[in-house]
Amino acid sequence: MSLLWNWLDEGRSAPSRATRRQRLVYWFGRRLALSRGGVEIHPTALVHPEARISARGGRLRIGARSTIAAGAIVQGTVTIGDDSSVQAYAVLVGYGKEPSPPGAITIGHFVRIAPHVMIIAAQHRFDDPTRPIHGQGMKHAPITIEDDVWIGGGAHIMAGVRIGRGSVIGAGAVVTKDIPPFSVAVGVPARVIRSRLATPPFPGYKEPDVMKPINPETTP
Numbered sequence: 659m660s661l662l663w664n665w666l667d668e669g670r671s672a673p674s675r676a677t678r679r680q681r682l683v684y685w686f687g688r689r690l691a692l693s694r695g696g697v698e699i700h701p702t703a704l705v706h707p708e709a710r711i712s713a714r715g716g717r718l719r720i721g722a723r724s725t726i727a728a729g730a731i732v733q734g735t736v737t738i739g740d741d742s743s744v745q746a747y748a749v750l751v752g753y754g755k756e757p758s759p760p761g762a763i764t765i766g767h768f769v770r771i772a773p774h775v776m777i778i779a780a781q782h783r784f785d786d787p788t789r790p791i792h793g794q795g796m797k798h799a800p801i802t803i804e805d806d807v808w809i810g811g812g813a814h815i816m817a818g819v820r821i822g823r824g825s826v827i828g829a830g831a832v833v834t835k836d837i838p839p840f841s842v843a844v845g846v847p848a849r850v851i852r853s854r855l856a857t858p859p860f861p862g863y864k865e866p867d868v869m870k871p872i873n874p875e876t877t878p
């Protein structure tokens with residue numbers, strides 16, 4: 659089957675509607691994902707049939723014009739907004755059921771999730787050293803990625819973290835704490851190296867109402 663998709667989509671893992679064959683691939687990918695319970699996908703979203711999509715008893719939503727590449731894994735209670743993309747081999751796993759899932763993942767609009775990013779809203783418990791870790795259960799905590807965030811390749815986002823709007827997370831970062839809006843954060847553990855608001859914004863830029871300057875000293 660994999661060979662068939664590869665032939666039809668001309669080797670592209672990033673979704674494209676360029677040719678009829680590619681449109682057929684993404685039509686099939688959407689139908690396949692929708693055939694599973696708890697999955698809602700906007701008709702304009704592109705989901706590759708080789709992405710692993712399953713609500714796992716929760717609720718999984720993919721918004722308008724968003725794209726899920728071949729090899730991506732998106733499972734459990736996950737909401738992806740509009741115009742967002744999840745690239746090859748990124749893994750997103752949310753936990754729990756509505757109305758109050760303890761480990762939901764919420765991805766905003768215009769979010770870019772690069773290849774090999776890991777976003778898993780749970781950790782193993784390991785308090786008792788006398789028992790195997792796998793028998794001690796899981797600790798869930800929600801993960802929120804606000805609008806217009808770019809997460810670089812291979813970054814890991816830990817359970818319980820919120821990444822503020824407009825932020826950039828460097829390749830390979832391990833994000834263990836909340837990141838304020840419009841930050842650039844890199845490293846292990848991720849540290850904010852600068853604010854995007856510290857440089858003069860383009861002419862006509864208006865700060866969104868919900869945003870507060872991260873550094874009032876340097877923010878115009």
Ligand SMILES: CC(C)(COP(=O)(O)OP(=O)(O)OC[C@H]1O[C@@H](n2cnc3c(N)ncnc32)[C@H](O)[C@@H]1OP(=O)(O)O)[C@@H](O)C(=O)NCCC(=O)NCCS
Nearest residue numbers: 772773809810811826827828829830831842843844845851
């Ligand atoms: C985070 C990023 C956007 C920063 O770009 P930038 O603002 O141009 O930053 P600079 O290159 O000027 O680097 C600033 C500092 O951060 C460090 N740095 C940059 N990226 C880093 C990373 N991913 N991890 C650790 N440190 C990093 C630099 O070494 C530099 O440190 P120094 O001041 O001690 O010399 C970029 O480096 C990055 O990681 N991009 C992701 C690329 C990617 O994943 N592409 C594929 C998917 S689309």
